Amino acid sequence: xxxxxxxxxxxxQRALILSGLARGESRIRGLVPGGDPASTANALRALGVRIPxxxxxxxxxxxxxxxxxxxxxxxxxxxxxxxxxxxxxLLGVLSGQPLDAVITxxxxxxxxxxxxxxxxxxxxxxxxxxLEAPGRLPIRVQGGPLTPLEYRLPVASAQVKSALLLAxxxxxxxxxxxxxxxxxxxxxxxxxxxxxxxxxGPAADGWGVALAPPPTEIAPLDLDVPGDFSxxxxxxxxxxxxxxxxxxxxxxVGLNETRTRLLPVLLRMGGKVGIQNLRGEAQGEPxxxxxxxxxxxxxxxxGGAEIPGLIDExxxxxxxxxxxxxxxxxxxxxxxxxxxxxRIRALVxxxxxxxxxxxxxxxxxxxxxxxxxxxxxVRSFGDHRIAMAFGILGALEGNDIxxxxxxxxxxxxxxxxxxxxxxxxxxxxPVAAQAPASGQGGVVGRPPVITMDxxxxxxxxxxxxxxxxxxxxxxxxxxxxxxxxxxxxxxxxIPEADWPELxxxxxxxxxxxxxxSGGRLLVLLGDRVLEEELRTPEVTSRVSPLSALPAVRSWLxxxxxxxxxEGGLVADGRDMGTVVFPDADVKIFLTAQxxxxxxxxxxxxxxxxxxxxxxxxxAAKIQERxxxxxxxAVAPLKKPEESLEVDTSDLTFEGQVQVIIDHVKTLxxx
Ligand code: S3P
Numbered sequence: 142x143x144x145x146x147x148x149x150x151x152x153x154q155r156a157l158i159l160s161g162l163a164r165g166e167s168r169i170r171g172l173v174p175g176g177d178p179a180s181t182a183n184a185l186r187a188l189g190v191r192i193p194x195x196x197x198x199x200x201x202x203x204x205x206x207x208x209x210x211x212x213x214x215x216x217x218x219x220x221x222x223x224x225x226x227x228x229x230x231l232l233g234v235l236s237g238q239p240l241d242a243v244i245t246x247x248x249x250x251x252x253x254x255x256x257x258x259x260x261x262x263x264x265x266x267x268x269x270x271x272l273e274a275p276g277r278l279p280i281r282v283q284g285g286p287l288t289p290l291e292y293r294l295p296v297a298s299a300q301v302k303s304a305l306l307l308a309x310x311x312x313x314x315x316x317x318x319x320x321x322x323x324x325x326x327x328x329x330x331x332x333x334x335x336x337x338x339x340x341x342g343p344a345a346d347g348w349g350v351a352l353a354p355p356p357t358e359i360a361p362l363d364l365d366v367p368g369d370f371s372x373x374x375x376x377x378x379x380x381x382x383x384x385x386x387x388x389x390x391x392x393x394v395g396l397n398e399t400r401t402r403l404l405p406v407l408l409r410m411g412g413k414v415g416i417q418n419l420r421g422e423a424q425g426e427p428x429x430x431x432x433x434x435x436x437x438x439x440x441x442x443x444g445g446a447e448i449p450g451l452i453d454e455x456x457x458x459x460x461x462x463x464x465x466x467x468x469x470x471x472x473x474x475x476x477x478x479x480x481x482x483x484r485i486r487a488l489v490x491x492x493x494x495x496x497x498x499x500x501x502x503x504x505x506x507x508x509x510x511x512x513x514x515x516x517x518x519v520r521s522f523g524d525h526r527i528a529m530a531f532g533i534l535g536a537l538e539g540n541d542i543x544x545x546x547x548x549x550x551x552x553x554x555x556x557x558x559x560x561x562x563x564x565x566x567x568x569x570x571p572v573a574a575q576a577p578a579s580g581q582g583g584v585v586g587r588p589p590v591i592t593m594d595x596x597x598x599x600x601x602x603x604x605x606x607x608x609x610x611x612x613x614x615x616x617x618x619x620x621x622x623x624x625x626x627x628x629x630x631x632x633x634x635i636p637e638a639d640w641p642e643l644x645x646x647x648x649x650x651x652x653x654x655x656x657x658s659g660g661r662l663l664v665l666l667g668d669r670v671l672e673e674e675l676r677t678p679e680v681t682s683r684v685s686p687l688s689a690l691p692a693v694r695s696w697l698x699x700x701x702x703x704x705x706x707e708g709g710l711v712a713d714g715r716d717m718g719t720v721v722f723p724d725a726d727v728k729i730f731l732t733a734q735x736x737x738x739x740x741x742x743x744x745x746x747x748x749x750x751x752x753x754x755x756x757x758x759x760a761a762k763i764q765e766r767x768x769x770x771x772x773x774a775v776a777p778l779k780k781p782e783e784s785l786e787v788d789t790s791d792l793t794f795e796g797q798v799q800v801i802i803d804h805v806k807t808l809x810x811x
Pocket of ligand 1: 152154188298299300301303324453
């Protein structure tokens, strides 16, 4: 079954605000008409921005901007209801506007801390007056000329970061920030797309973001809002836990790497979630389709640097953990206490109300999995994500859960309950209507595509080359393309710290392509054939993090697919059978024991056998690399469905080539 979740809430909110600040008409497709963006839109209307009613956001919303300091003094309070993002970002924007306004919200939002934004904004010269309680809404803002800011955020927060960047933009002053962890970066991406110079990269003790002295106007937006990963997360868990064997495909989900840390966590819990049709969109926000297969989950530990990238997914993760085998421990997530409700408390209370075993920690919670049917009444506490998380649990076979305050889901996910009902009630489609199973099929009349995936040192490149030679096929070493880009970047003068932010346009500067010459598929940079340049230690040490970047992966996708368009290809890599050629005719997954792989790697490089100590060092390096490749959010290394797993630890080279050739023959020589 295939479903689509609504547009991203964070991006929608930013799109509305930046459209109001742009000079000219912005065009935005896919804005989510949820409660939060609708409240932010109302506040912007009161400030003079002409935004069409949210019932008309369907196709495309056109919003004429007022310029950076063109807002007018509103009549009455600006009420952003439940929207923390709306409140905080507008506090930033209004700080630099020559006007006087009061921002307020609903009872939940009035309890949430605003001092984290008003304190640094006060340092920039804005004036605030909390009308009811210190550091809480309603707050009067008196904006005006601002001064530059250098600031270290006490907690990783995209809302605080965005508020300060927007204040810098509107106030015309540079802003330099360091966050203790890397929070979502949609504001940075959208500002760049509007022509503003924002840099970011690793910094001492965290993640640095710097807004250069900004321009006096910004260009309007032309934007397709991707599906909201945080909304998709609920259906990912449904797809994993609902049993049966039908995959659930979520189409067009935003896969910005600052949002998708849930994926590696689910993978290590045994969840089968793959990415297909990964593509980069105009504003640098990658998106793709998620393929979720029913899986048996096991408990895990989640914490530390993982938290900012999955902060909004903790409710569904904790609730899903009740259906995993063993214990799940989530720590380092104290921020959850100041979300729409105290989410740690709400989760623990509700899990216990259903008879679950959950323990509250100061900065997280511990959940014990159970297979027992769950029944009882839970409360949303006015929090959309709490309501939806328990909604998913209630939709699983055997559970009977009532949710008080379920309607609050519409804050971020209008239509959630309808989609849940539809997904739950739809059975397996009739056989004739199903898409052909990927793999093993064969397109009549063209030679097969064979994929060979596997971890570092499994021997996939040499094996793939030999298999290709014997079959008279071409060999695509996909790793060579990533190495070619690493080589090109090392020689480009672009500092390594900026690589994570490379846009597709910047990547387009590098003329990397594949060419057939003398029966071989060669990797070229312009006219230069790259070979031994690709194996230097400088390239080797940098290729893995580079290849984890979604923008890089989607940029190289087309070149790889083109190489397989005519068939007759043996492609080796880490996502050949899962992402690049999901419909390959034959899929092989090559493995070998760690010790064996470490020995091979060492031998290949040094030309001799390693001693004990050298072997241990090599094994540790390989293990680290495996972990990184398997845990990356996009196209992680995993065994493709329907692949033949070949463990080469005890096979001779000739033996393993033969096993594979025999398998290819069985599948394709009908
Ligand atoms: C958001 C940032 C996150 C997140 C919230 C939306 C945003 O909060 O929890 O739902 O759109 O910037 P932080 O400010 O704590 O990162």
